[in-house]
Amino acid sequence: MNSPVRAFEPNPFFVREAKGARIYDVDGREYVDYVMGYGPLLFGHANERIISRVKEAIERGTLYGAPTEAEVELAKRIKRFYPSIEMVRLVNSGTEATMHAIRLARGFTGRKKIIKFEGCFHGSHDSVLVKAGSGALTFGVPSSSGVLEDAAKHTLVSRYNDINMTEEIARKNRDDLAAIIVEPVMANSGLIPPDMEFLRGLRGIADELGCVLIFDEVVTGFRLAPGGAQEYYGIRADLTTLGKVLGGGFPIAAFGGREEIMRNISPSGKVYQAGTFSGNPVSVAAALAVTEMINNEVYLRLREYGRKLVSAIKEIIEDRNLIATVNHVESMFQIFFAERVGTYEEALSSDRERFANYFRRMLEKGVFVPPSQFETCFISTAHSDEEMRITIEAVDDALKAAR
Ligand SMILES: Cc1ncc(COP(=O)(O)O)c(C=O)c1O
Structure with missing residues (x-):
């Protein structure tokens, strides 16, 4: 496997x-x-539409190491669908998107801790492999071996749909809380829909404490509605991660959000993020085909x-x-x-x-x-x-x- x-x-x-x-x-x-x-x-x-756009793209080369107009067009379309996304960066997988969104939230706030929810899965990097869902749950590795305690100790875990518990944890850590990351619909412990009060409450906590609310829309993005869970539930995130549907089967993902936060990414800011294959023209062509079919x-x-x-x-x-x-x-x-x-x-x-x-x-x-x-x-x-x-x-x- x-x-x-x-x-x-x-x-x-x-x-x-x-x-x-x-x-x-x-x-x-x-x-x-x-x-x-x-x-x-x-x-x-x-x-067929995705395949045909990808074939055209491949004929023109598979990677340039320099920007293309197609990437800019895709960014504009993502912004149109997700009004909370003022700037966006393309990456290759959902794992990369959440990893960098978390680093960016830490860089922006100068704080260390994040809150995640038990059973939510945000990819397979260290700070989110704590009480994670999906394969990490199926195979009984709620906290993967190899994840250092030093990395995991900054990840606070709360209960999904429990706004009181989340408020308590957040307030207790108010001076060091960089971000709350959540699946707006929990799709990695089976399927568990959110309570509206919970999602609204998270927005409220982030506003109160000045931490970054990250909606991990790797699953829900372009799946629940053209503008994902944010459109569907009417809640705005500070940072959003997208993946899966965006590429229609090709490896592409994105993270984006408020310009004030996104400006901190290199080269305009001090939060480093890079990738040889990021924005590669074949995946971007697939994503352009997908976004054209969204209605x-x-x-x-x-x-x-x-x-x-x-x-x-x-x-x-x-x-x-x-x-x-x-x-x-x-x-x-x-x-x-x-x-x-x-x-x-x-x-x-x-x-x-x-x-x-x-x-x-x-x-x-x-x-x-x-x-x-x-x-x-x-x-x-x-x-x-x-x-x-x-x-x-x-x-x-x-x-x-x-x-
Ligand atoms: C909500 C969520 N976030 C992030 C990821 C990680 O995405 P990827 O597998 O593309 O790295 C997944 C994967 O299933 C996911 O469901």
């Missing part, structure tokens, strides 16, 4: 190719895909598919009287084998053995959902009525198998 979340027992299938909402393995099996590259493929696999219609379509599918799953659960629940936000959903899951603790206490049975059965029925309970299913615009039919049939069967 080149990323641990791809591993499952007895062994994962190996991919031959993928198109639209389907993925094909080397043994000739076909699956309806809800992993969708763990989120980036809002427009499905091998989207309200896309989100209406995704919403409709999500609502129909999730209400069908809920009906199956009710009809069969199963102890199971579905969490759902627009084009993201996840099934848990528990009465309800509104918190990270509840996600942890759901029945993972039943989830593993459900996963295996779904795969046998030709539907690929993330193998881990602590990931999220993603719908793309390539999912149509036929995929819906196959999925509902598979869920019906798999929920029986998971009893």
Whole structure:
């Protein structure tokens, strides 16, 4: 495996190719895909517009080590979609984006500590690999070995959706709190939607204490709405990280925000950040194609598919009287084998053995959902009525198998 979340027992299938909402393995099996590259493929696999723009770009060279007009155009588009982003820097992965956003927040405020939330995942760098979600949770490494205590001690951990606890931690550390980093929808411990009071409360704390509010929109950016969770929930972050959907399957990510903060990045400021491949013309071409396809219609379509599918799953659960629940936000959903899951603790206490049975059965029925309970299913615009039919049939069967 080149990323641990791809591993499952007895062994994962190996991919031959993928198109639209389907993925094909080397043994000739076909699956309806809800992993969708763990989120980036809002427009499905091998989207023609993205492929064609990428082909054109490759012909003109793959890396220049000098800026291009296309990067500036992409930055302008990101700013248009995200009004809180006044300046933006392109990087290659979500991990880089959050790592540099945190360094920038520290450089800007001159403070050391950050608050993160248990179960949130912000990539695999030291200061956020503390009580992290996704693979770090699945594989039981809540604080990775190799992360120095000296690095982790500046990361304070609070409870997601618990604004009182967060206020208390923040105020206790008011003089040394550089940033609060949060997934506006927690998508790395299964799927846990935010309470509005919680998100608004974080904005309030950041304003009160002069620390930087970082919305990690690597998953939610361009997924919940054209302007991500900030548009969807009507809350403005100081810094935002984007990745996944932005590149439509190519490695590109970004961090950006208030100009006053962003000006501190090198070369105009003293916070160092650099990358050989940053803003590379092939990924930028893919991102330009993605941003051209973003419009309200896309989100209406995704919403409709999500609502129909999730209400069908809920009906199956009710009809069969199963102890199971579905969490759902627009084009993201996840099934848990528990009465309800509104918190990270509840996600942890759901029945993972039943989830593993459900996963295996779904795969046998030709539907690929993330193998881990602590990931999220993603719908793309390539999912149509036929995929819906196959999925509902598979869920019906798999929920029986998971009893
Ligand atoms: C919310 C969030 N932030 C950051 C990351 C890290 O992104 P990447 O895997 O591109 O480094 C992820 C990855 O899943 C994520 O879900």
